[in-house]
Amino acid sequence: MDTYYSHCAGLDVHKKTVVACRVFPGPDGKDIQQVRTFATMTADLLELSDWLAEVGIAQVAMESTGEYWKPVYNLLENNFELWLVNARHIKQVPGRKTDVKDSEWIAQLLQCGLLTKSFVPPLPQRELRELCRHRANFIRERATQINRVQKTLEGMNIKLASVASDVMGVSARAMLAALVEGKANASEMAELAKGRLRSKQELLERSLEGRVSAHQRFILSELLCQIDSIEETIARFDEQIVTYCLPFEEAVVHLDTIPGVARATAELIVSEVGTDMTRFATPGHLASWAGLCPGNNESAGKRFSGRTRPGNASLRAGLVQAAHAASRTKTYLGAQFRRLVVRRGKKRALLAVAHSILVIAYRLMERGEDYTDLGVDYFDKREPERLTRSLTKRLVSLGFEVSLTPTPKALA
Incomplete structure (x- = not known):
């Protein structure tokens, strides 16, 4: 098989160790293959970088193993052409499953040009991506806590979610705060409604009549504190993301x-x-x-799951x-x-x-331009004859006799 890269290496990355196999031509022109295991501490990864560089390694391939590839990638990306590859694309040959054999197999596939790079964005974009993903995690956590609030309210037989569309809105939060304090009755809490929710005063008062015990007030109070804390965290993430989004x-x-x-x-x-x-x-x-x-997914003329x-x-x-x-x-x-x-x-x-x-x-x-909408009637304008046939057929099926006379607008 042809050799595409003469000086290359394969890395089998784990939580605590990295098994590296470097391949380079010897004095007689034959390939030399050397394997060595390194720890994943920063100093050890820098030693790995030096070990690869001392024989002129140019391309390095590794599997995208969970989160463990990231520190290796960050420390090596300035010195080598790194290939992050999908583990499904380099399945091991049966009977050769060891860490050493994995690294050798990755190096061999890379040397023969049989690997495909995964898309790894540059560092500024990776930093922005990490911030956005963590913000999304906190947003999901806030939704989880809101669901717990609704579950607690159901346990009290408080049907606020059936009347207010958002139990974390301004009006609903004021009512929940009054419910936690336990100093207001249903009619007084209903008076806290603002905006369009005030038109549902009677329904609100009925929904806020329940059986609330002290331990349920405590649970509700703690959940609301958690939600407030998460919202403050999300706001700080928003500020950081705006800064990192400037480029x-x-x-x-x-x-x-x-x-x-x-x-x-x-x-x-x-x-x-x-x-x-x-x-x-x-x-x-x-x-x-x-x-x-x-x-x-198609084989022998048959199309399988799409x-x-x-x-x-x-x-x-x-x-x-x-x-x-x-x-x-x-x-x-x-x-x-x-x-x-x-x-x-x-x-x-x-x-x-x-x-x-x-x-x-x-x-x-x-x-580099803004979006221009095609319009809500785009599909009607694209195929007016088809729409006409469809509507005519429907009227006929309802028992009408249809006669169409085009207007000047339709002819235009």
Whole structure:
């Protein structure tokens, strides 16, 4: 088999050790293969770097093993061309499963050009991505605590969530604070409502009548303290992310113009994808990397499951959430959702809208421009004859005799 890289190495990364195999040509032209095990402390990884550099290693490949590859990558990326590869792409040959054999196998595959690089963004983008992912974790934790508050209220037979759309809104929080203090009755707590919620005074008063014990007040108080603490943490993350987003601010502003995409989602897209679209050959390549396109599984003329691949879970979750918001708008994306949901179901329709949002984001960052909506009637204008046939057929099925006379507007 042809040799693509003469001086290369393979790393088998674990929590406590890294097994390295370096391959380089000897004086007689034959390859020399040397294997050595290093600890994962910083000093040991620097020793690994020196060991690889002393024979002129240029390319280094490693598996993406959990979180353990990150410190190795951070310490070696300035000295070598690093290849982070998917573990599924380098399955071990049966009967050769040891750490030493793993590193040798990775080095051999790299030397023969049989590995494919994973996308690892530059350091500023990795820092922004880590901040955005941790903010998302705290947002999920806040949602968990809010669900616990609702569960506690149900135990008290307080039906506030059945009347107020947001139990963490201004009015609801004031009522919960009064409930924790235990000094107000249902009618007094209902008077704390503000805005449109005041029109539901009688219903609020009935929902706030329950059986509340001291231990339930204590639990509710602690949960509300947890939620306040998490919200303060999220606010501090927001401040940090704004600072780290300054080099990408122009792209964030462009993405913020897409329906359903708030600034937080725009920051997430930039942190996961970056702004250099040359890394992805087409929007389709980006959608495949994100796991937002159908799977490709066909054999002997038969098409099997078209399930989407795992892809980038953080980006996918954020885009599906944006698709939820876009589905309720009177825009092209909203029209796309309503067009697909009837025959494909809600989940597939949302995934299709998320795919469209990602394709739009690719084009906006590629061109450096704001989003221009095609309009809620785009699909009707694209195929007016098809819509006419469909509506006519429906009227006929209802028992009407239909005769169509086009107006000047229809002819135009």
